[in-house]
Amino acid sequence: MARCRVAGVDEQWLNLESVIGVIADLALERPNAIRCLRRLAARRGDRRIPLIYLTRTGTDAVLRETGNLGIMACFSALAIEPRTIVASLFRLIAPGKTTTDLLVEYNFELVGSLFSEIFAAARSGSLDMKTVDEAVGPLLAAVQEGGLNRWITLIQAHDDTTLRHCLLVAGYAAHFAIHLGLSSSERATMIRAGLIHDVGKALIPLSVLNKPGKLNSSEMATMRDHAALGHEILVAAGSADPIMLAVARHHHEMLDGSGYPDGLRGDQIGDTVRLLTICDIYAALTERRPYRPPMPQTEALQILRGMTGKLEPALVEAFAISIEGKAKRHEYIAATA
Ligand SMILES: [Fe+2]
Ligand SMILES: [Fe+2]
Numbered sequence: 138m139a140r141c142r143v144a145g146v147d148e149q150w151l152n153l154e155s156v157i158g159v160i161a162d163l164a165l166e167r168p169n170a171i172r173c174l175r176r177l178a179a180r181r182g183d184r185r186i187p188l189i190y191l192t193r194t195g196t197d198a199v200l201r202e203t204g205n206l207g208i209m210a211c212f213s214a215l216a217i218e219p220r221t222i223v224a225s226l227f228r229l230i231a232p233g234k235t236t237t238d239l240l241v242e243y244n245f246e247l248v249g250s251l252f253s254e255i256f257a258a259a260r261s262g263s264l265d266m267k268t269v270d271e272a273v274g275p276l277l278a279a280v281q282e283g284g285l286n287r288w289i290t291l292i293q294a295h296d297d298t299t300l301r302h303c304l305l306v307a308g309y310a311a312h313f314a315i316h317l318g319l320s321s322s323e324r325a326t327m328i329r330a331g332l333i334h335d336v337g338k339a340l341i342p343l344s345v346l347n348k349p350g351k352l353n354s355s356e357m358a359t360m361r362d363h364a365a366l367g368h369e370i371l372v373a374a375g376s377a378d379p380i381m382l383a384v385a386r387h388h389h390e391m392l393d394g395s396g397y398p399d400g401l402r403g404d405q406i407g408d409t410v411r412l413l414t415i416c417d418i419y420a421a422l423t424e425r426r427p428y429r430p431p432m433p434q435t436e437a438l439q440i441l442r443g444m445t446g447k448l449e450p451a452l453v454e455a456f457a458i459s460i461e462g463k464a465k466r467h468e469y470i471a472a473t474a
């Protein structure tokens with residue numbers, strides 16, 4: 138949940154700015170171990186850096202020394218679960234927060250900065266799909282551990298409309314994939330698809346993209362270009378798989394042929410695209426926009442259910458169940474197997 142670095146006993150602690158906590162698994166009977174922690178104490182000065190010590194002997198002499206070195210908690214290395222050590226460290230780092238709070242917040246920040254990187258690279262023609270892959274694990278962990286509502290709450294506080302939308306779609310896609318019981322590689326595909334589905338918006342003028350009101354017909358035509366542009370960006374990136382290419386180009390296609398840019402129909406639209414389109418429409422309806430408040434869940438689901446002929450009813454129902462939190466996890470899979 139946070140980046141970890143293993144430091145040796147010779148560590149000089151030169152770059153402490155990014156260090157939020159230290160777990161010391163050292164034998165304090167050895168002078169070089171004590172010197173290592175004294176250097177840490179000297180370097181950090183008045184700055185509070187939580188320090189946990191794992192002891193293997195627990196002698197009185199060692200325990201006395203821990204007080205002098207600024208150690209805040211001491212555990213037996215032989216009788217404690219790593220998860221407990223990490224939880225203790227995070228309680229020391231942020232006393233008012235749970236480990237889950239910190240995990241979700243950290244991963245949200247990470248996904249947000251990776252997403253900004255993806256869009257900046259898409260603008261400059263240097264998109265690397267590895268950056269998209271890097272965001273998958275943290276996003277899934279945040280939605281899985283913290284739940285969909287916490288993810289949505291964090292997103293709503295963000296200023297950037299496109300980031301909010303794409304991270305919301307990716308969050309719904311992750312939640313939907315978990316609900317459907319998809320495999321881990323299928324979950325990853327759904328999350329990647331959510332993150333990059335609107336990558337073409339990186340090339341849409343901000344005056345259109347962030348217009349605080351309804352778009353006129355020419356602005357709407359410009360906005361609709363994002364689907365084909367997204368496809369072009371991913372083709373140029375070179376390593377996007379066919380599903381990502383299809384999602385970027387076709388997530389506004391409808392089963393009755395009324396969508397864009399290619400007016401595809403029925404079987405011409407693949408499964409991941411169909412799933413993503415549902416997440417995309419639901420996100421667009423329920424997110425905050427400068428010119429209207431978010432639509433309540435029930436109303437948005439009613440609109441999705443009313444899109445007969447355009448969306449696959451069984452998938453819409455499965456999505457609605459996942460959002461309403463009903464435990465019918467394998468119903469769709471069983472019904473379509
Ligand atoms: Fe789109
Ligand atoms: Fe979208």
